[in-house]
Each structure stands twice: as C-alpha cells, then as structure tokens.
Amino acid sequence: MTFISTVAAHEATGYLKQVYDYWQDKLGQVPNVVKAVSLRPESLRVSDDFRNNVTFGASHLGRRREELIATLISDLVQCHY
C-alpha cells in the first residue's frame, strides 16, 4: 500500500496507458516503481527517457556493472525495492 494514491491499470489513459500496456506485455505486470509516479505521467516520461539513455544497457559498462552500481547504491541508501 503506497503512501499516496496511484493510477490503477483500468483508469490509465494516454501516455500512462501506453506505458502500463508495455510492461504488462513485457513482464505480465506493471512494476510498482512505474505506478509510483503515475499521478504525474510527464515526470515518468522524462525520467524514463533519461534512464533509457544512461543505463539498462545504454552505457558502455555492460549490464553487470550497471547492476553492481544499482545494487550497492540501493543498499547504501537503504532502499529495499
């Protein structure tokens, strides 16, 4: 249960619906971190664009090292997700 409301799948429209549909098709579920910013789809779009150009295979480091960074920083800031 999140601390603020999020947009349910059946209520998503426009860009948000496209994103939800993409993840549902790809993973069979919409990750909670996507739903987290669903009240502001524009922030999702611009942050995803940045993310897609710096990590998740977009870097010159390879996925293993990208995930080393992700895992350690998540632990250091105490983020279970």
Place this chain on the structure above:
Amino acid sequence: MAEVLAVKHWRDSASFDAQDRALLAFCEKFTFESGFMTAADLHSLRTVGFSEKQALDIVLICGYRHYIARIADGVGIDLDPMMQTVKDIVTTYSYEHVSGESPLAAALKQSAGKATPLEGTTSGPWIATVPDAEVDPSVQAVYRAWQGEFGVVPNLLRALSFHPKALCTADAFRKGVTFGGSGLGMRRENLIALTAADINRSPYFLAWHGELLRRELGSRDAAIRMRDWRNAGLERAEEQMLSFAEKLTLDEGRMNQDDADALRAVGFTDPLILDVIVEVAYLNCFTRIANALGVPVDAEWR
C-alpha cells in the same frame, strides 16, 4: 545470487576485480560525500582502465540510482511479485541506525563546517568536454534555448557534452519536473532545491537555486535566509515540505505514511506530494552528478 549478496560486503569478497572495486568505491563516495569528491576520484576510474565515456556513464548511473531509490521510498512501494526470488533475502536486511541516525545523516554530520573542493573554484569540470562550437546539433539546440532564456549555457550541461543523448534527456528531465515544471510553483521548487543542495554540499546547485530564489523573493538576503529554513519564518506548509525533503534526502528507508499524511494535513494533494518527492529525488541525483564531475559554478552566479 551469491554475487548479489557479495555486493553488500564487496571489500571482503573475492568476486570483484580491480575495476569493480574502483567502481564500488566511487559509488560509496558519490553517495556519502559527493561534495568532497575531487578530480582524483574520477581519475581513480581511469587508473583501472575505465575510458572517459565509461567514467561519465558511471557518474550518470550513480545519479539515476539516487533518483529512483528516493521515488520508491518516498511513494512507499512494495516489492513486485517478480522479485520473489530475492524477496526473502532483501527483507532480511535490517537497516538499524546504530548511532540513532542514518548513515547519510551521520556522514553529513561528520563533514559539517568543512569547506568543499568546489567552493570558490572556477576551473573544471574534471571530465573531458566538447568545445561549444563542435557539439552535436541536438546539443546546440539545448544551448541556444538556455542562452535565450537565461543568457547562459550551464557548466553542468557542458560536463555532459560527450554524451549528447544524456545531456538532452537530462535537460528535458529538468524542464519536466522543476524550473516551473511541477505543480509546486517556482518558490517551493527552489526552496526544496536549495535545501537539497545545502545538504548534499553542492555549490553549483546552491548558486543556481539561490539565484532563482532571489528572483522569487526579491532580495539576495531573503534567499540566503532560506538556508536556515527552520528559522526563516516560513509558513507551516513550507516547513513541513522541507522537513519531508530533508528526511527523504537523508533517511529514505524510514519514510512512512505519517510523512505523507503530514503534508496532506497542511494542504498538499497527492499529486503535489508526488511533485515534492520527484523534486527531492531529482536534486539528489543531479547535485551529486555536479559534485562528482567537478562542475564549477556558472560565472554569472558566483
């Protein structure tokens, strides 16, 4: 799975080579004391064989991870069902605050009063950049827009110039969530930004958002007073907002329903609470990026 667990104790693990270790050490310093990073930290990546582009990638990914972690903890999301294979391990991580404060808060306390390497510096950044006349056309368009609106090309963007797509999407990210892009308004966006820049010891962002706050408040003294926001005579809603921003910056693992409810109690709607979370997360990403790349304060705001 063993390697996932090994990351937590990487110094004692045989799973990591010299490049991995340099990378992980950089991540730690980026997290706890980005304001005290120097050119030597970036060079430590080159020394073990990372290229200039890889070094820039490392900084940007570290920054992004500080953004997305704060989104997760600020909103309070549960683990996804697909994380089941690691769930039992992850949820056994007990993040006890041994000294009664978070590791980030403890690190901040230790560095209190110390001057940072970037304060007063005019040289930099510490990463290779593309001369303005040679940048990619997409970057030229971003620079022209900045010149048109603010009369300046930010040094932070120049620091990203060897990665045009990162530069352009970083600028779009900025416009989408801050600089008036949120529902908070410029005053509140800049109060949050000033607070986060102060905590993360970022002269670059202190200068920018101090200047933007000066324009909002009408005087330099009024903007400077906001660095001591608890004693600046702010209305309750803004004090609560900055208290939330401080906690999300320093102790995100302990964010809870009460924090969001405290903002609701002073008039924040859920979309505005999300705007605060996104603003804080964005600043925790880019203050650290500016620090780690050694970006000097733009001449116009010194």
